[in-house]
Amino acid sequence: MDRWLVVGAGFAGAVLAERLASQLGALVTVIDRRPHIAGNAYDRRDAAGVLMHQYGPHIFHTNSEAVFEYLSQFTAWRFYEHRVLAVVDGQLTPIPINLTTVNQLYGLSLEPDELEAWFAARAEPVAEICTSEDVVVSRVGRELYEKFFRGYTRKQWGLDPSELDKSVTARVPVRTDRDDRYFQDRFQFMPRDGYTAMFEQMLNHPSIEVRLGVDYKEVAGEFEDAQVIFTGPIDEFFDFRFGALPYRSLRFEHVTLDQEQFQPVGTVNYPQTEAYTRITEYKHLTGQEHPKTTLTYEYPTAEGDPYYPIPRAENRALYKRYEALALETPRVHFVGRLASYQYYNMDQVVAQALATFRRIAEAR
Ligand code: FAD
Numbered sequence: 394m395d396r397w398l399v400v401g402a403g404f405a406g407a408v409l410a411e412r413l414a415s416q417l418g419a420l421v422t423v424i425d426r427r428p429h430i431a432g433n434a435y436d437r438r439d440a441a442g443v444l445m446h447q448y449g450p451h452i453f454h455t456n457s458e459a460v461f462e463y464l465s466q467f468t469a470w471r472f473y474e475h476r477v478l479a480v481v482d483g484q485l486t487p488i489p490i491n492l493t494t495v496n497q498l499y500g501l502s503l504e505p506d507e508l509e510a511w512f513a514a515r516a517e518p519v520a521e522i523c524t525s526e527d528v529v530v531s532r533v534g535r536e537l538y539e540k541f542f543r544g545y546t547r548k549q550w551g552l553d554p555s556e557l558d559k560s561v562t563a564r565v566p567v568r569t570d571r572d573d574r575y576f577q578d579r580f581q582f583m584p585r586d587g588y589t590a591m592f593e594q595m596l597n598h599p600s601i602e603v604r605l606g607v608d609y610k611e612v613a614g615e616f617e618d619a620q621v622i623f624t625g626p627i628d629e630f631f632d633f634r635f636g637a638l639p640y641r642s643l644r645f646e647h648v649t650l651d652q653e654q655f656q657p658v659g660t661v662n663y664p665q666t667e668a669y670t671r672i673t674e675y676k677h678l679t680g681q682e683h684p685k686t687t688l689t690y691e692y693p694t695a696e697g698d699p700y701y702p703i704p705r706a707e708n709r710a711l712y713k714r715y716e717a718l719a720l721e722t723p724r725v726h727f728v729g730r731l732a733s734y735q736y737y738n739m740d741q742v743v744a745q746a747l748a749t750f751r752r753i754a755e756a757r
């Protein structure tokens with residue numbers, strides 16, 4: 394029988410373990426060095442009983458019906474559209490920037506067709522849009538860029554937007570209508586009983602064994618004949634041979650308050666003030682009713698767990714050198730946000746893992 398070692402019990406590892414066991418009849422051992430499954434999507438009930446996310450807010454959204462249907466085998470869903478407000482010039486105003494944002498901040502009563510011209514009058518022409526500054530100033534001008542993006546990005550990444558690839562701030566659109574949802578994907582749902590419960594279902598198969606608190610290095614020798622799915626940092630796998638890939642980290646401060654609600658929406662961003670970037674209140678996401686409420690403050694840091702690959706050309710070039718090594722490494726498949734050094738959302742990781750599985754299955 395096929396023997397597989399899956400390193401990492403996050404989305405990439407859990408999807409592949411599930412597919413290999415259920416579709417190929419493989420014998421799979423999943424390890425994770427953390428004491429729990431679900432990777433960065435791990436959620437749990439805290440001491441007060443409030444369902445919260447240990448590694449910051451995770452909101453599921455996708456345009457892929459295939460990804461949504463795949464995950465639907467392991468969870469029921471709760472409809473949830475994420476909304477975010479930003480504290481700008483002392484006011485709570487919607488982000489993504491939309492008609493309501495501009496009318497509120499500037500005391501105007503523009504209509505959607507007028508806002509396009511309002512932006513155009515302020516937008517700065519940029520010959521070629523390359524950086525995260527270009528994307529925003531070429532769309533809405535420098536003033537809104539500075540209010541909403543410059544400070545937040547410098548805090549989040551420790552870099553100026555002009556030093557980051559355009560893909561980073563391009564994640565947040567600009568709208569001329571009143572749509573204040575953070576995402577516009579076709580499918581926007583939270584797993585009804587949480588992410589960890591969904592992962593338990595995925596990994597609940599007689600030929601999947603899960604071992605927690607175990608590092609790859611400790612067990613690699615036991616699995617010399619096995620095929621390996623590696624979902625940890627690719628530079629670490631190769632002992633940082635070409636130097637460390639830069640990652641941005643966060644320190645999470647979780648707080649439980651003896652009150653039902655703290656803020657009007659799931660997340661409030663702080664682009665101009667505070668050392669933290671945002672505060673998330675989980676009950677908006679989960680729909681849980683509880684007399685107390687739990688919040689997470691996110692403080693960006695240079696040191697700590699590798700949460701965000703940093704999208705910049707030189708980092709991509711360094712990753713490409715590791716990728717070339719990976720392609721020459723037989724038996725090992727590199728999958729997921731850390732192993733691909735890509736700023737992927739959860740649904741993109743699921744799609745990548747399903748595509749990897751199809752390639753493995755076809756190669757039989
Ligand atoms: P991970 O979840 O990081 O799993 C990798 C696992 O491998 C980890 O558990 C790690 O402990 C383990 N591991 C690594 N190396 C080793 C080793 N050597 N030995 C053993 N185990 C090892 N995405 C969204 O779609 N929506 C969101 O709202 C969203 N919010 C986010 C908020 C934050 C603060 C962060 C950091 C990410 C967010 N994401 C969000 C992205 C999402 O977390 C990732 O896309 C997804 O979790 C990646 O899954 P993965 O399996 O690739 O990696």
Ligand code: UDP
Pocket residue numbers: 479488541542543545546549561562563564565662664
């Ligand atoms: N961003 C910003 N101001 C905001 C929200 C986002 O400048 O109010 C920028 C910032 O650089 C951030 C990026 O846009 O890192 C992507 O935002 P997103 O909310 O997608 O970040 P994530 O949820 O992945 O941390």
